Amino acid sequence: MNAFSPPTLPPTPDYDAWPIEADIRSVDHDARVLTLSWSDGRKSRYHSIWLRENAADESTVNPATRERILDLSSLPAWPEIVAAEIDESGALCVTFAPEHRHLRFHPGWLRAHDYDNAGDPEAPLVPVRRWHGGPDASPDSLDASGLLDTEPASEAEEAILAPALESVLGKGLVRLRGLPTEPGSLEAIARRIGPLRPTNFGLLFDVKAKPNPDSNAYTSIALPPHTDLPTREYHPGLQMLHCLENSVEGGQAVMLDGFAVAEALRQRDPDAFATLTRVHWCYANTAKTSDYVWYSPMIRLDAHGELLEVRIADFLRGPLQAPFEEVEATYDALMTLQAMLREPGFAIRFTYAPGDLVIFDNRRLLHARDAFEGTSGHRWLQGCYMERDEIRSRYRMVQRARRRRWIAASQQV
Ligand SMILES: [Fe+2]
Incomplete structure (x- = not known):
């Protein structure tokens, strides 16, 4: 990136691809809860500890495997939010205490994992359709x-x-x-x-x-x-x-x-x-x-x-x-x-x-x-x-x- 390039979106803690269905319009926070307002009117709340453990940086995730390496219990105290903003790429940027760590989050990933508005995360990938047979029935x-x-x-x-x-x-x-x-x-x-x-x-x-x-x-x-x-x-x-x-x-x-x-x-x-x-x-x-x-x-x-x-x-x-x-x-x-x-x-x-x-x-x-x-x-x-x-x-x-x-x-x- 040269001095004039806008920042690119940060990585996600997985290998998946997360389309951006809506942009983050604003962010509010206290020490333990952060609230995003999206361009379609949705509001999503995230706990500070949830955000901290789901960061995608090298202190949290092994970049070679995308598996977690952070042990939450090794942090010196419960992670708290001291600052939060949206950067030019549309990513959420959060500063956590007491680590004084600055972490960025992909908006598409945050939206896809919005547990404040989620349906059943364990719902089947494809809806289960029970069927009856009979003389005219045949398999797909x-x-x-x-x-x-x-x-x-x-x-x-x-x-x-x-x-x-x-x-x-x-x-x-x-x-x-x-x-x-x-x-x-x-x-x-x-x-x-x-x-x-x-x-x-x-x-x-x-x-x-x-x-x-x-x-x-x-x-x-x-x-x-x-x-x-x-x-x-x-x-x-x-x-x-x-x-x-x-x-x-x-x-x-x-x-x-x-x-x-x-x-x-x-x-x-x-x-x-x-x-x-x-x-x-x-x-x-x-x-x-x-x-x-x-x-x-x-x-x-x-x-x-x-x-x-x-x-x-x-x-x-x-x-x-x-x-x-x-x-x-x-x-x-x-x-x-x-x-x-x-x-x-x-x-x-x-x-x-x-x-x-x-x-x-x-x-x-x-x-x-x-x-x-x-x-x-x-x-x-x-x-x-x-x-x-x-x-x-x-x-x-x-x-x-x-x-x-x-x-x-x-x-x-
Ligand atoms: Fe059989």
Whole structure:
């Protein structure tokens, strides 16, 4: 910067991009609270201690990692504001005592983290839309044929992935079509979203009838609606099933929105719903060389009473170990839920075509399969697991890229 250049906006304590939706018009403060008045009339209050720990300077954040290095308890006293102003770049400049430290704050970042006017900061990235099935229903389906030809993290990749991520975050399900059918190609496709979660069934697992199966999935029998691996403390948040071959008779895929079923149960039979959110079931996956067991309610809610996960797999339920007087009511609630899972109004049914990839929230969606005639052809799916965190992280990266483009475009105008 030469002597005549105006100051540029300061860095933010993260790697994100924060468009300036409104300018700071004025600032007022006392020792512990600072109030900003924005150009659109909003007023935002910030505590001195909150501002101090969220500064982006090198005494607060390691510039190499953008992670905090400041330990608030190491300050000689509670940070207080002795002066505050807006500089020529539009940044907020604050002088803190007793450090006598002068720190600058990015207005876009301050506005985006305005906890005085915030909604629920933990609200889902994409609103949850529960859905019902029926004979005419089908999953959101997208052409993904060029996905592996795009540059990773490019705008072309984003054009394919962004709507897919939105469907998974909002509805728990998407079907991508037109993907390669080479065995193993699922790994490269999945890595476009994030790292895979290996399990005792492998990084990728083959869903096809095979001799000496270690799961009902590896036979040609029907599978009831279920979530995979409820036997783990954290059962995988996402599952992907990639069709390589399908020439059998039968074997239709069935998907249900577990949140829609659970919500319907809450309306129809609140006592059964409450029982299934409280009583712990045993989930067990005991094989010749492994022994996974976990205890959990069948339906879990978050702190606001919203649905967090369902954990349903009848063939993996171990012996119930509930309090004696709760056993009959617990089985009654289970059977009420099981009867609802058979209602055709909840289910989407579809047939896999080679090159299809279904991505679904394994802690929300239930998947099932009709029996198929193993000698009528070949049915080969490859699958893998991933965590919900990966899809949320990937979607935040999409949002970040969109904000960067918006800022770049607005600076060219
Ligand atoms: Fe499964």
